[in-house]
Amino acid sequence: MAATGIPHFHNDPGVPVIQVGAHEFMCIGAKPPFDHPHVFLDMGADHEIVCPYCSTLFKYEPSLKGAACIPPECAYTDSAKAA
DSSP: OOTTOOOEEOOTTOOSEEEEEOSEEEEOSSSTTSOOOOEEEEOTTOSEEEOTTTOOEEEEOTTSOEEEEESGGGEEOOHHHHO
């Protein structure tokens, strides 16, 4: 998660749908160095959105909180910034 508190998600596993616990987040595509430009996505009043770069479908899941997602391995934390 970035210092601003915005959750970041990636789709290295190549799953068709990632369920997320936030309406606003960043999609990075894949883990660095294979990431695409980090895109801020805002679902607004909707409950799903498609990333314009990698075409990953993100669906809001109200039982998840913040940076949590299903599958859980799609949550991204920059270990260099966390250190």
